[in-house]
Amino acid sequence: MSAWTRSRPLGPSLREYANGAVVVRSGLEPREMLAVLQAIEVAFGRKRQGQRWRSRTLDLDIVLWSGGCWADEVLMVPHREFRARAFVLGPAVQIAPRWRDPVSGLTLKHLRARLTRRAPPPR
Numbered sequence: 137m138s139a140w141t142r143s144r145p146l147g148p149s150l151r152e153y154a155n156g157a158v159v160v161r162s163g164l165e166p167r168e169m170l171a172v173l174q175a176i177e178v179a180f181g182r183k184r185q186g187q188r189w190r191s192r193t194l195d196l197d198i199v200l201w202s203g204g205c206w207a208d209e210v211l212m213v214p215h216r217e218f219r220a221r222a223f224v225l226g227p228a229v230q231i232a233p234r235w236r237d238p239v240s241g242l243t244l245k246h247l248r249a250r251l252t253r254r255a256p257p258p259r
Contacts, residue, residue: 138227157199157227166198166206166213173198199224204238214239219247 138157145153162169173196180194199215206213214237218224225248228235233245240247 138230141223141226143223153195153223155223155227157224157231159231166201166203167208167211169198170211197224199228200235200237220251222248222251225251 140154140156142152143155145151160169164172177194177196182193182195197215198211198213199218201213215224218228219237219240225244229244229248233243235244236242237244237247242250
């Protein structure tokens, strides 16, 4: 499990969020794991109101899976946006820096470096 980090919200929410990452060992397929994660969210008071980007008590995502890629009508793994989100990559790199994105082949550490590197000064 990673340390917790704080991030500003995406979308109209005004609150800050705590973010973390964990590696889970399970025999569940991604769709079955999603059902478990959504049940945990409900147990913590999350209500799905059909609107994206709303404030929520808990948001659990499957970012990567040791089986590579997974897609159906409800779930896509790897998570579509994880490569562009420092609040995902930062905690993930703490616990699995050498884990490879099955799409790009890059490690999480490399993806984070690409995302956070400074632009060269203007000439």
